[in-house]
Each structure stands twice: as C-alpha cells, then as structure tokens.
Amino acid sequence: MAVTLEVSDLNKSFGGIHAVKDCSFGVEDGSITSLIGPNGAGKTTVFNLINHVIRPDSGTVRFEGRDVTGKMPHRLTRLGIGRTFQVTRTLGDMTVLENMVVGSSGTGVRSMFGSRMLDHEVERAMELLEFVGIAEYAYTNAEALSYGQRKLLEFSAVLMSGPQIVLLDEPAGGVNPSLLTRMVARIRELNANGLTFFIVEHNMDLVMDISDSVIVMAHGEVLLHGSPDDVQSDRRVLDAYLGKV
Amino acid sequence: MIEDRADAGGLEPEVVEAVAAPKGPGRSRWGVVAVLLVGLLLLPLSRPFIDSYNYTVLLATNGLMWIALASSWNILGGYSGYISLGHAVFLGVGGYVAAVPLFYYGVSPFLTALAGGLAAVALGLVAGLITLRTRGPAFIISTIALLFMFLLIFENIDYLGGTAGLPLPVVPISRDWLKAPFFYAMLIAAVGSIVLSYQVAHSKFGLGLRAIAEDETKAEVAGVPTRFYKIIAFALSAFWVGVAGAMWGYSLAFVRPTLFFTVAISAQMVLMAIIGGRGTVAGPVIGAVLIVAVNEFSLTQFGSSEINILISGVLLVTVLLFFPLGIVGTLREKRLLPAFLDWD
Ligand SMILES: Nc1ncnc2c1ncn2[C@@H]1O[C@H](COP(=O)(O)OP(=O)(O)O)[C@@H](O)[C@H]1O
Ligand SMILES: [Mg+2]
Numbered sequence: 001m002a003v004t005l006e007v008s009d010l011n012k013s014f015g016g017i018h019a020v021k022d023c024s025f026g027v028e029d030g031s032i033t034s035l036i037g038p039n040g041a042g043k044t045t046v047f048n049l050i051n052h053v054i055r056p057d058s059g060t061v062r063f064e065g066r067d068v069t070g071k072m073p074h075r076l077t078r079l080g081i082g083r084t085f086q087v088t089r090t091l092g093d094m095t096v097l098e099n100m101v102v103g104s105s106g107t108g109v110r111s112m113f114g115s116r117m118l119d120h121e122v123e124r125a126m127e128l129l130e131f132v133g134i135a136e137y138a139y140t141n142a143e144a145l146s147y148g149q150r151k152l153l154e155f156s157a158v159l160m161s162g163p164q165i166v167l168l169d170e171p172a173g174g175v176n177p178s179l180l181t182r183m184v185a186r187i188r189e190l191n192a193n194g195l196t197f198f199i200v201e202h203n204m205d206l207v208m209d210i211s212d213s214v215i216v217m218a219h220g221e222v223l224l225h226g227s228p229d230d231v232q233s234d235r236r237v238l239d240a241y242l243g244k245v
Numbered sequence: 246m247i248e249d250r251a252d253a254g255g256l257e258p259e260v261v262e263a264v265a266a267p268k269g270p271g272r273s274r275w276g277v278v279a280v281l282l283v284g285l286l287l288l289p290l291s292r293p294f295i296d297s298y299n300y301t302v303l304l305a306t307n308g309l310m311w312i313a314l315a316s317s318w319n320i321l322g323g324y325s326g327y328i329s330l331g332h333a334v335f336l337g338v339g340g341y342v343a344a345v346p347l348f349y350y351g352v353s354p355f356l357t358a359l360a361g362g363l364a365a366v367a368l369g370l371v372a373g374l375i376t377l378r379t380r381g382p383a384f385i386i387s388t389i390a391l392l393f394m395f396l397l398i399f400e401n402i403d404y405l406g407g408t409a410g411l412p413l414p415v416v417p418i419s420r421d422w423l424k425a426p427f428f429y430a431m432l433i434a435a436v437g438s439i440v441l442s443y444q445v446a447h448s449k450f451g452l453g454l455r456a457i458a459e460d461e462t463k464a465e466v467a468g469v470p471t472r473f474y475k476i477i478a479f480a481l482s483a484f485w486v487g488v489a490g491a492m493w494g495y496s497l498a499f500v501r502p503t504l505f506f507t508v509a510i511s512a513q514m515v516l517m518a519i520i521g522g523r524g525t526v527a528g529p530v531i532g533a534v535l536i537v538a539v540n541e542f543s544l545t546q547f548g549s550s551e552i553n554i555l556i557s558g559v560l561l562v563t564v565l566l567f568f569p570l571g572i573v574g575t576l577r578e579k580r581l582l583p584a585f586l587d588w589d
Binding site: 051053072073074077078083085089090091092093094098101102103104105106107111112113114115116117157161 | 444445447448449450451452453455456459460462463464465466467468469470471472473474477
C-alpha cells in the first residue's frame with residue numbers, strides 16, 4: 001500500500017521541553033492508523049506540526065508525495081488534510097450550518113462576496129449532518145449543543161472539504177457511549193469508501209478494534225509502529241504507560 | 246444544553262423532516278429605512294421652513310460622517326475582532342488626497358473624494374500587511390504607532406503645509422446652500438458604508454471574519470484564509486473613511502495633521518461601534534447617532550470639551566452595564582430588536 005502522509009525527523013521544542021523528537025512515520029493510504037501514548041507524549045503536537053498550526057523546528061511533512069511543510073493550515077485543508085481538535089473548537093456564536101460552510105470560503109471575489117451559504121453547500125452540509133445524526137440542529141447556535149454533539153459537528157464539518165485524510169484528536173474523549181458507537185460506525189463506513197484516518201485516541205479497546213496500524217509515542221519519540229497485535233504484545237508499550245521508559 | 250436526543254435512533258440517523266431555514270424579517274424594516282432615507286434626502290431643501298437650518302444640516306452632516314466612520318471601522322474591528330485605533334489615518338489620507346489638488350490646482354474634492362477613498366484602501370492593504378502580523382494588544386499598539394508615524398510624516402512635509410496644514414477655498418456656490426453638497430456627500434458615504442457592511446455581513450467573507458473573531462486557529466484549520474481575509478477587511482474598512490476625510494477637510498476649509506491624525510478620532514469610532522453593537526450592521530449606526538446627539542447636548546449645555554469626554558465615558562459604562570453586547574447586539578440576543586434595526 002502507498003503511504004499518503006509521511007513525516008520525517010520532526011522536531012519541536014517548547015522552551016526546555018522537547019515535545020516532539022525526531023519523529024518519522026508514514027500513514028498508509030486507505031488505512032485507519034492510530035497514534036497512542038501517555039498524556040504529554042507529544043501526540044497533539046504532532047498533529048499541530050502536520051497541519052502547521054505550529055511551525056516545526058525541523059523536519060518535513062509529505063502528503064501524497066509532495067513536500068507540504070510550512071504550508072498554511074487552510075491550504076493543507078484544501079489539499080485534503082482534515083483535522084479536528086482534542087478539545088472541540090466549534091464556533092459557538094454561529095449556527096451548526098454556518099460551522100459547516102465557513103471553511104469553504106475562497107479568495108476569489110465571487111466566493112468571498114457571494115452568498116454566505118450556497119445551495120449546493122447547504123445540501124452537502126445537511127447530508128453530512130444527517131449522516132452523523134444532528135441535522136435537526138442545523139439552525140441552532142453551536143454553543144447549545146452537548147459536548148458529544150459538538151464532537152459530531154466537528155467530525156462532519158471536517159468532511160465538508162472532501163478530505164483525503166482526516167486527523168482526529170481524541171474523538172471518543174467525553175463522548176457518551178451511544179454517540180461514540182455512532183461515530184465509530186461512521187468512521188468505518190467512510191474508511192470502507194477509501195477515506196484514510198489518523199486518530200489519536202486513549203480508548204484502547206476502540207483503538208485495537210478499528211486500527212489497521214498503531215504508532216506508539218512516549219516522551220516525544222516514536223516507540224513502535226505495528227499492527228494492533230504487535231503493539232498489545234509489546235512490553236515497551238506497557239512500560240511507557242506505566243512511566244518506566 | 247440540548248439533550249442528546251438524536252441518540253434514541255441508535256445508529257440509524259433519524260429522518261429529519263425538512264429543517265426549514267428561519268425566515269428573515271419581513272418588508273417592514275425596508276419601509277422604515279425608506280422613510281428615513283427620503284426624509285434625509287429632503288432635509289437640505291427645508292431651508293425656507295426651518296429657522297435653525299444651517300445648524301440642523303451641519304449636525305446631520307456630522308452625524309452621517311460618524312455613521313460612515315463607525316460602520317467602516319466595524320468591518321475590521323466588529324466582524325474580525327481586530328481593534329484598530331489607527332483608523333483616523335484613513336480620514337487624514339483622504340483629506341489630504343483631496344486637499345492637495347484643490348490647494349494647488351483648484352480641483353474640486355467632489356471629484357477627488359473617490360481617489361481619497363482608494364488611497365485609503367491602498368494604505369489599508371499595506372498597513373494591514375504589516376500590523377496584522379500581530380494580534381490583541383500588540384495589534385492595537387501597532388495601529389496607534391501607524392497613526393503617530395503619519396502625524397510625524399505629514400507635519401514634516403512642506404508641500405503639505407507642515408504643521409500648519411493647507412487652507413482651502415470655500416465651495417463656489419451661494420452661501421445659503423453651502424451646507425447642502427457636504428450633506429449629500431456624507432449621506433452617500435454613510436449609506437455606502439452601511440451597504441458595504443451589510444454586504445460583508447451577508448457574505449462568506451463576513452462569515453470567515455466572524456470565525457476569525459471567535460477562534461482564529463479554528464477558522465484557519467477549517468479552511469478560512471485568515472491572513473488574506475484580515476488584510477482585505479482592513480482595506481475595505483478604510484474606503485469610506487477616506488472618502489469622508491476628503492469631504493470633511495473641504496467642509497472645514499482647511500486640512501492640518503492634528504485635525505486628522507489623532508487617537509481621539511479613532512477612539513470615537515471604537516466607542517460608537519461598541520456602544521451600538523460591535524459586529525452588527527445597525528450597531529455602529531445607532532452608536533454614532535447616540536454619541537453625536539449626546540456630544541451635541543453636552544456641548545450646548547456645558548460648552549466644554551472635557552465634560553464631553555466625561556459624559557462619553559459615563560455613557561459607555563452605563564450602556565455596557567445594561568447592554569454588554571452593545572445596544573443592537575444585546576437587544577437582538579433578547580429578541581427585543583425592532584425589525585427595522587435587524588440587518589444581520
Ligand atoms: N503550545 C505549547 N506550549 C508549551 N508547551 C506545550 C505546548 N503544546 C504542548 N506542550 C507540551 O508538549 C508536551 C506534549 O504535549 P501534547 O502534544 O499535547 O501531548 P499529548 O497530546 O500526547 O498528550 C507536553 O509536555 C506539553 O506540556
Ligand atoms: Mg493531546
């Protein structure tokens with residue numbers, strides 16, 4: 001299988017903390033790949049480096065064979081890298097529907113000063129909102145949604161741009177079991193249709209269940225990259241979680 | 246919080262029966278707006294019927310100018326949340342772009358006002374490119390720096406008259422009707438800036454700006470070209486300020502660096518937008534009318550400009566105590582906003 005997203009020798013320090021250290025790995029096209037590791041391992045920072053919310057100190061990010069290091073996040077979104085946040089960042093003052101269409105703002109006069117919501121965008125947004133089951137809230141302000149519903153909103157909004165790969169930062173965190181079941185079903189469905197997922201997640205049952213491939217990080221470094229079975233039987237992983245590395 | 250009702254259906258998404266978009270306000274608001282507009286259009290013709298004709302028209306002209314300034318400022322400061330205290334530079338640039346051809350070549354500012362607006366836009370692009378590398382307090386300070394830089398530059402160019410500025414000839418028409426052309430020019434600037442503000446508020450660009458105000462990183466990751474949008478907002482918010490500046494200097498028959506390049510003028514725009522409702526279309530209009538009225542009242546009552554500032558401060562605190570989102574913002578949140586003011 002081809003590698004769609006590849007990071008090489010990524011480094012990032014915050015003051016004295018070397019949050020990400022010489023990280024290299026690839027995410028295979030069409031896979032569900034998970035990134036796990038104890039709190040503070042550097043997983044969110046890796047996401048931030050991939051879509052350039054944070055500038056890496058060194059290293060490269062390649063997407064579909066192209067070097068995309070240093071491209072602005074909105075460009076990466078256009079290129080097909082979608083991303084959600086660990087702590088949901090919905091735009092609370094806006095309606096659910098506005099949250100869905102806000103990303104499709106271009107730089108041409110037509111797309112900037114045309115209607116706030118084009119018919120085909122609304123149609124697509126409503127389809128996606130129905131897909132995750134929150135369409136009835138389309139005209140509600142996002143701040144009125146529950147935390148789990150906001151996670152679903154972020155999840156469906158990220159699909160609006162038609163991404164090739166979706167980075168999900170702890171999609172299950174704080175989501176009640178029934179919403180979670182629904183989200184997992186949607187992930188599987190989209191993956192079956194070819195969408196690649198790269199997921200940071202703490203729920204190990206979930207990770208082992210849905211992943212084709214698992215990357216383990218600790219202290220900013222990649223410890224291991226293998227199948228769920230490899231990871232589960234590796235002593236170092238347990239040690240990392242117990243803080244023995 | 247809305248309950249996770251959608252859970253009930255388990256994995257199958259519930260069939261959603263036609264979620265209808267809420268209807269916008271009806272035609273009534275356009276009726277009120279049309280009546281207001283016709284009234285304003287006729288005002289300069291009321292000379293034979295009003296005693297205090299000059300005073301009334303002057304006051305209205307002033308009000309219209311501040312509506313234009315506050316509405317324009319709101320495009321950047323209200324929608325995108327970037328507070329500029331430097332917007333007075335655009336007033337000055339517009340003022341001088343019109344004053345110089347008039348002073349040296351006798352070209353009427355009514356012909357060059359547009360150029361004043363475009364010069365302000367060009368400056369807005371450059372200033373935005375530089376100052377928008379910062380945000381928050383650093384951005385505010387960089388816009389103030391811009392203002393002082395222009396004050397310094399304009400005070401030191403002899404061609405522009407230095408600190409004394411340039412005296413300008415009066416409009417060559419009958420004294421009786423002297424006020425009318427400025428009134429109509431400012432009316433155009435006010436209506437133009439409201440239309441621009443409305444256009445932005447109802448565009449994808451405006452939606453992007455609102456996203457920037459709420460969470461810039463989120464907006465960028467969602468796909469909004471944030472930097473580009475902010476710079477365009479800065480430039481657009483300069484246009485009608487430049488046009489108004491061209492008219493204002495001419496109406497006063499002089500231009501001078503300290504007339505335009507002051508934080509006080511910028512601060513007044515901010516104050517009006519905040520009191521009326523930052524980030525709403527009608528807010529800055531209401532704020533401008535209110536502040537101009539209050540200033541006028543205290544001027545006629547107390548005559549002093551220090552008391553003016555005190556009253557403005559008290560007004561700001563009082564309004565924000567009861568209307569934390571500004572008058573229009575809070576009324577809308579409480580669903581008490583009359584339809585003719587709901588332009589968002
Ligand atoms: N913006 C930041 N500024 C300073 N330190 C940060 C920042 N982001 C992350 N860190 C630090 O980097 C380390 C890795 O954090 P993070 O990537 O959030 O870990 P994870 O997502 O694996 O829990 C932590 O020690 C964290 O405190
Ligand atoms: Mg994290």
